[in-house]
Amino acid sequence: MTKSGTVVKSVGGVFTVMDDDQRKYVCFAPKKLRYNDADVVVGDKIFFDDIGRGKGVLTEIAPRRNKLSRPPIANVDVCFVVVACRPQPDFFLADKVLINCFQEGIEPVVVVNKVDLSDEVVSLARQNYGSVADIVAVSALDNSVLGLVDYLQGGKTACFAGQSAVGKTSLLNALLPQAMGATGGISAKSGRGVHTTRHSSLHRLSCGYLADTCGFSLCELHNIRSDELRLYLDDFVTLSHECKYTSCTHTAEPDCAVKRAVQQGDICLSRYERYVEEFNELKQAEKNQY
Numbered sequence: 001m002t003k004s005g006t007v008v009k010s011v012g013g014v015f016t017v018m019d020d021d022q023r024k025y026v027c028f029a030p031k032k033l034r035y036n037d038a039d040v041v042v043g044d045k046i047f048f049d050d051i052g053r054g055k056g057v058l059t060e061i062a063p064r065r066n067k068l069s070r071p072p073i074a075n076v077d078v079c080f081v082v083v084a085c086r087p088q089p090d091f092f093l094a095d096k097v098l099i100n101c102f103q104e105g106i107e108p109v110v111v112v113n114k115v116d117l118s119d120e121v122v123s124l125a126r127q128n129y130g131s132v133a134d135i136v137a138v139s140a141l142d143n144s145v146l147g148l149v150d151y152l153q154g155g156k157t158a159c160f161a162g163q164s165a166v167g168k169t170s171l172l173n174a175l176l177p178q179a180m181g182a183t184g185g186i187s188a189k190s191g192r193g194v195h196t197t198r199h200s201s202l203h204r205l206s207c208g209y210l211a212d213t214c215g216f217s218l219c220e221l222h223n224i225r226s227d228e229l230r231l232y233l234d235d236f237v238t239l240s241h242e243c244k245y246t247s248c249t250h251t252a253e254p255d256c257a258v259k260r261a262v263q264q265g266d267i268c269l270s271r272y273e274r275y276v277e278e279f280n281e282l283k284q285a286e287k288n289q290y
């Protein structure tokens with residue numbers, strides 16, 4: 001009988017698949033399909049033949065909406081972009097993660113963690129990203145983390161991204177009491193740090209899935225040209241209809257609605273300045289290519 005499910009683990013050509021009733025199957029690909037580790041990744045929606053005793057044979061991988069690498073994970077719906085008062089927020093990194101989210105069709109949610117220590121970053125996050133993402137204030141030390149579960153409703157898959165030490169692992173462990181130590185355990189066994197774990201897994205919550213590795217591959221801007229950068233800032237895109245030039249990059253052009261919004265305080269000045277810096281960096285890199 002053919003069934004469908006989500007790949008929650010994939011190691012050495014054997015993948016664990018969970019069906020909609022949360023039953024787990026150990027699946028493998030028949031040789032003739034020539035699927036290997038790299039082809040079937042965590043987050044893939046697959047079809048398989050149930051051959052009994054909890055085993056299955058892969059028949060088809062559904063088309064992916066997106067795929068992140070290092071470690072590979074497919075079909076990510078939501079990315080929790082974590083910032084905190086300690087370490088000091090790196091908004092440059094957060095900008096890049098958000099740009100990647102919009103590029104990959106992933107909903108970014110800015111999570112301000114460690115509000116038990118200070119909530120000063122909450123207003124900073126609102127100023128910077130309030131117009132393009134939800135801002136959620138939490139502490140991994142209390143029940144406030146449960147607010148993140150809402151974003152998984154409907155079987156969605158979420159991952160964490162953000163600087164080291166902002167609390168990504170702590171948030172995951174707070175959301176998954178049963179996974180406590182599991183992530184640390186895997187990396188301890190393999191002797192690798194969490195940041196170099198090659199395999200990710202998905203953990204099933206009541207309503208959706210959480211990836212136990214952060215989306216740190218989101219941190220570099222891949223294949224974005226300087227003149228395309230503007231397309232991945234949602235609020236800039238909305239305003240650009242009022243710019244004089246349709247292809248306005250919102251930098252040197254006159255009569256620019258984005259620059260007007262910055263002057264009026266509707267767009268955060270520092271976020272705009274980081275955009276210009278990123279734009280110039282990409283442009284410089286393009287020049288250097290020739």
Ligand SMILES: Nc1nc2c(ncn2[C@@H]2O[C@H](COP(=O)(O)OP(=O)(O)O)[C@@H](O)[C@H]2O)c(=O)[nH]1
Nearest residue numbers: 113114116139140141164165166167168169170
């Ligand atoms: N006070 C406080 N400390 C936290 C919170 N979340 C994480 N931490 C601490 O911050 C440090 C880094 O957390 P960790 O989860 O390893 O960060 P990661 O590198 O992003 O995975 C650890 O010492 C945690 O105990 C929080 O909400 N409040």
Ligand SMILES: [Mg+2]
Nearest residue numbers: 168169170194
């Ligand atoms: Mg961690």
Ligand SMILES: [Zn+2]
Nearest residue numbers: 243248250256
């Ligand atoms: Zn403009």
